[in-house]
Amino acid sequence: MEQDGSTIDDRTATPAGHGGAGLEQAADTARRVAARLGEAIVGRDEVIDLVVIAWLAGGHVLLEDFPGSGKTMLARALGASLDADGSPFSAFRRVQFTPDLLPSDITGVSVFDPEHGRFEFVPGPVFAHVLLADEINRTSPKVQSALLEAMAERQVTVDNVTHPLDPLFLVVATQNPLGLAGTFPLPAPQLDRFLFKIRMEPIAREAELEVVASYRQRLHPGPSTLPRITPGELLAARDAVEREVCFAPELRSCLVDLARATRTDARVAQGLSTRSLVQAVPALQARAMRRGRDFVSTDDLAALAGPLFAHRIVLAPGVADPAPVVADALAGPLEATTRATLHRG
Amino acid sequence: MTAPVPRRQGLPIALVLGAAAGLLFAPAASPTGLAIAIGAALLGGLAGARTARSRARAFVVPAAALLVVLAGALATALLDRLPPGLVPWPLLLARGREALALGAPALAGALLLAHAAARVPAMRVLPLTALVGAAALLLAPHRGGAIHLPYAVSDRAFLTGWHPALVFSALGAIAGVVGSLALYRPGRARRAWLAGLLLLLAAVTLIRFAPGLGLLRLPSEDPLRLAGDPRGERGGGAGGERPQAPRGGQNPLGLTVPGPGHGERPDEMAPFRDDYTSAGAEAPVAVVVLHDDVEPSNGVFYFRQVAFAVHNGRRLVRARDSADAEGAGLDADLFDGFPAPGARDTRALPPGGAFRDPLHATVSLVRDHVLPPVLADGFAIESVPNADPALFRRTYDTRSMVLTAKLPRLLGRTAGDPRWPAAQDAALREAPRDPRYAALAAEIDATLRPEYAGDPWARALAVAVWLEEHTQYSLRSRHAAADDPTGSFLFGDRIGYCVHLAHATAYLLRAMGLPSRVAAGYAYEAADRAGGSALLLRAGDAHAWAELYLDGVGWVPIDSSPPSIDPPLAAPSLDLQRLLGELARPRPGGAGRGTPAPYRLPGRAETLLVLGSALLAWAGVGHAAKLWRRLAPRLARRDRAARLALRAALDRLAETGLVRATGETREAFAARAAAAAPAIEPLTAAHLAARFGGRPAEPRAAAGLARAVAQQRATDAGRGARARVWWGRLDPWRWVRSR
Incomplete structure (x- = not known):
């Protein structure tokens, strides 16, 4: 936890000087979220970093992991880091996806209120800041698409009434890479809705020791002393990142070249979409x-x-692992861009 | 349309096209014309690359190229049709015409190629293809190992004294290096050129020392591929119209010694045989360099190897080979072998000094011979050092008295020599017993005009004329099986070759009572030397002829050439003749005579000098580039300060062996290198901020960071690491690795 997380935080404390105050504020916001997450989970600094990035980028996260790797803690801490007092949304909701789940279990349902003689909308778990969608591949495609539509549109329509979701709405979905029997694997267009798919590797030995040593405290955590962030701060941070972080043309072409390389790769049936590049920015x-x-x-x-x-x-039939495909597609443009920085611009 | 080639590629394309034009026109053009052609190709290349970036329509450039070609052709045609004398400076006119004839196509071709190459990425191979094609065209005649071709290269090699094999090997090495460089990816061009330079140096060094190490065999036997058909026989020589099937004479290694046409033994020379063909007649057997300008009286240089004087019942043979005649004096003027190295073999001076001129010649044998061909009438031969052991079997000097008197002056002499012993005189006049010879001789005598009757020379000419009028020449004869092949020829179908004709002449002369014999060797048409001093003797020049002895004149050839029904042998190639003559010419200065050192190989000191200066240049250029890269950040403008500072810092880190791995990002490398030089991290950050963030760095600060990196790196390293750093500092081209 120390090495990587601390370097990030150290640097965040002294952001690049030149970027405006907005960016400094944003860095501080992100640092506070990461600190709270780091307090809750040990040895997952990379995952925490990615989740924070996803939240700042307004994307959703799919965790591919094994049971008991701390994803609930992560999502709960994420919700808890938000000062949601006075917000109509709850900080954190969790849905265990099962085959008999119905779309209304996700979106909410209109219930007849005999007192007022009309239907009243009872919001489902998507009306939260952070939603943990556990084992998302265990439920039927009907439910999956209900959730994914909510993720993409950031709104839910029930009985012809559209209910907007929280602008900070973040889905942390998980799926178990093993035991695929009786599952409904997410098709590629649905996976495209997730900003990151994160494969969680087992944590380091020291970190695991620390988890075992301090499990009791973590089971019943007292209120954290670390400061929380407000929704406004997070929105401001998003705005600052979008406006103030420069995205150079060289890197734009590097990104596009990467996508084009995946489309010509023999191991790939369908390469990267343009939308995925837009989301990557x-x-x-x-x-x-x-x-x-x-x-x-x-x-x-x-x-x-x-x-x-x-x-x-x-991937094309017979190819199992997309990681080397992406790495290969990236290698050429990345090296060319890196080298070009030493050449005359 | 794909992205056009960036601006900087115009020059390389133009350079390649210029080189191609140079190679293409080098053999044909004058230096001025060549310069103009190269200049035009350079110009066309630059213009072609430039137009590729313009928005001109696709047909414009090809149309312009076509226009240039047409204009050039038109102008050339106009110049050709100018009335002579209109322009007072003919040389200028010729130069102008050449400039137009070469410059216009070079300009148009280069324009077109460069335009295509710069416009379409797939066409970038075109200029290189043009270069390779031009080189291939230039060297095409060299195929098959013909070292004397192309002359543009071999002449220069001969003039400078370099062995052509070395020159061509070096050319091959250059071609190999350039070809492999062309296959390199553009991104690695800098390293590729460096590697190519070193490879070239290594190749040239290797070629220089290869002959000494036995790696490169300088051709020692038949490097010019002069022998023609490898199945053909070696040898030639008298009666060398050669048999089709080798019969002995060749050892299993194919190295030999006289072929059957020549006879394995001297007494088998010039045999009667029915199975001669003219195959391999073009193959050179010897090269003769004349040191005196002498024109033989009947227009033929006779190189005598042997003479047959004694009649053995079937034909004439050497006196020493005949059973009964004691050879006294009959063979006295002949040379029965080569003198020992450095030795001299002399004979009595031939008579008839008033009719003859001395001729000093040097003969270099391309083929082994048992008996030396000596220009008639030779009185001395001397072995001299082989003019070129790679080409020739041996070299010897001959001194001869060549018959040069006008032929009518020979009228009125008596035949034979009164001082001859009776036996010798009788042997030379002994005709076959067949009465038909005497009858024919009388018939021929009857054709003489009365004033010439009884004159030996006139009678001999009459015999020759009669044979020319009444026989036909052909190698395909049918007389070998007869008891008297000459009789079978003369009184049969009268189709035969030189051996038949020579014997017929000799027999008829003897039937007239004139002393005569048959000589064998080579006959060379004096006209074929075309004013040069080199004679190329070929297998087809092998000949036998009759000789008549005139008192006070000596042996006079009586040679008749009846109409041939065989295809004639073409005159020797003048180029080859001249070239071989140059090779066979004794080197001036005398030193070359003692030691056979035919070609110059660079001396050790020379080689070391070249290699040393090349190495120095290599190191100097590298260090200069390194120094420049180190100093550049201090002089840099603000917008490139960070980049140059980082480059300098990376160079310094590369000296310690720290190089960014392929695929490693700048940040990752900086984090890795920070252990050695912490300043690399802020410098990298500043560089990336300048590059990707558009925030130029402060030049002084960036240069300071670069210096800090230089000071920080590997200060606390162990001995091994320090040695590595020193080596890295010495390495002039280490900076090539930083990226």
């Missing part, structure tokens, strides 16, 4: 901000290409 900007920069660099692209793109590629 705020994520790259958010990571640059988290690293204390006011410009996107090749480093951001190298770090985020896997989580951003691996799940959006439809």
Whole structure:
């Protein structure tokens, strides 16, 4: 936890000077969220970083992990880091996806109120800041698409009435990579709705030791002493990132070249969509901000290409792992862009 | 349309096209014309690359190229049709015409190629293809190992004394290096050129030392591929119209010694045989360099190897080979072998000094011979150092008295020599017993005008004329099986070749009572030397002829050439003749005579000098570039300060062996290198901020960071690391690795 997380925070404390105050504020907001998450979960700094980036970029996260790897804690802490007092939305909701789940269990349902003689909308779990959609591949496509539509549109329509969702609405979905029997794997267009798909690796030995040593405290956490953030701060941070982090033309072409490379790869049935590139931009900007920069660099692209793109590629039959495909597609444009920085512009 | 080639690629394309034009026109053009052609190609290349970036329609450039070609052709045609004398400076006119004839196509071609190459990425191969094609065209005659071709290269090699094989090997090495460079990816061009330079140096060094190490065999046998058909026989020589099937004479290694046409032994020379063909007649057997300008009286240089004087019942043979005649004096003027190296073999001076001129010649044998061909009438031969052991079997000097008197002056002499012993005189006049010879001789005598009756020379000419009028020449004869092949020829179908004719002449002369013999060797038409001093003797020049002895004149050839029904042998190639003559010519200065050192190989000192200066240049250029890259940040403008500072810092880190891995981002490398030089991290950040964030760095601060990196790196490293740093500093081209 120390090495990576602390370097991030150290740098965040001294953001790139030149970026305006908005960016400094944004960095501070992100740092506070990350601190609260780091308090709750040990040894998951990379995941925390990605989740924070996703939140800043307004995207959703799909975690591919094994049971008991701390994802509930993560989502709960994420919700708890938001000062949602006075907000119509609850901070954190969790839905365990099962085969018999119905769309209305997600979106909410209109119930007849005999007192007023009319139907009243009872909001479902999507009306929250943070929604943990556990084992999303265990439910029917009907329910999946109800959730995914809510994720994409940030609104829910029940009985011809449209209910807007929280602008900060973040879905942390999980799926178990093993035990696929009786599951409904998400098709590629649906996976495209997730900004990141994060494969959670087992945590380091020291971190695991620490988890075991302090499990009791974590089971019943007292109220954190770390400061929370307000929805307004998060929205302002998003705005600052979008406006103030520079995304150079070289990197734009690097990104496009990466996508084009995936489309010509023999191992790929369907390469990256243009939409995925558009979605990648705020994520790259958010990571640059988290690293204390006011410009996107090749480093951001190298770090985020896997989580951003691996799940959006439809592989040709017989090819199992998209990671090397993305890495190969990125290698050429990335190296060319990196080298070009030493040449005359 | 795809993205056009960036501006900087125009020059390389133009350079390649200029080189191609140079190679293409080098053999044909004068230096001025060549310069103009190269200049035009450069211009066309630059213009072509430039127009590719313009928005001109696709047909404009090809149309312009066509226009240039047409204009050039039109102007050339106009110049050709100018009335002579209209322009007072003919040289200028010729130069102008050449400039137009070469410049216009070069300009148009380069324009078109460069335009296509710069406009369409797939066409970028065109200029290189043009270069390779031009080089291939230039060197095409060299195929098959013909080292004397193309002359543009070999002449220069001969003039400078370099062995052509070395020159062509070096050309091959250059072609190999350039070809492999062309296959490199554009991104790696800098390293590729460096590697190519080193490879070239290594190749040239290797070629220089290869002969000494036995890696490159300088051709020692038949490098000119002069032998023609490898199945053909070696040898030639008298009666060398050669048999089709080799019969002995060739050892299993194919190295040999006289072929059957020549006879394995001297006594088998010039045999009667029915199975001669003219195959391989073009193959050179010897090169003769004349040191005196002498024109033989009947227009033929006779190189005598052997003479047959004794009649053995079937034909004439050498006196020493005949059973009964003691050879006294009959073979006295002949050379029965080569003198030992450095030795001299002399014979009595031939008589008839008033009719003859001395001729000094140097003969270099391309083929082994048992008996030396000596220009008639030779009185001395001397072995001299082989003019070129790679080409020739041996070299010897001959001194001869060549018959040069006008032929009518020979009238009125008596035949034979009164001083001859009776046996010798009798042997030379002994005719076959067949009465038909005497009858024919009398018939021929009857054709003489009365004033010439009884004159030996006139009678001999009459015999020759009669044979020319009444026989036909052909290698395909049918007389070998007869008891008397000459009789079978003369009184049969009268179709035969030189051996038949020579014997017929000799027999008829003897039937007239005139002393005569048959000589064998080579006959060379004096006209074929075309004013040069080199004679190329070929297998087809092998000949046998009759000789008549006139008192006070010596042996006079009586040679008749009846109409041939065989295809004639073409005159020798003048180029080859001249070239071989140059090779066979003894080198001036005397030193070359003692030691056979035919070609110059660079000396050790020379080689070391070249290699050393190349190495120095290599290191100097590298260090200069390194120094420039190091100093550049201090002089840089604000907008490039960070980039140049980072480049300098990366160079310094590369010296310690720290190089960014492919695929590693700048930040990742900076984090890795920060252990050695912490300043690299802020410098990288400043550079990236300038590049991606559009926020130029403060030049002084950036240069300071670069200096800090230089000071920080590897200060606390161990001995091994320090040694590596020193080596990295010495390495002039280490900076190529920083990226």
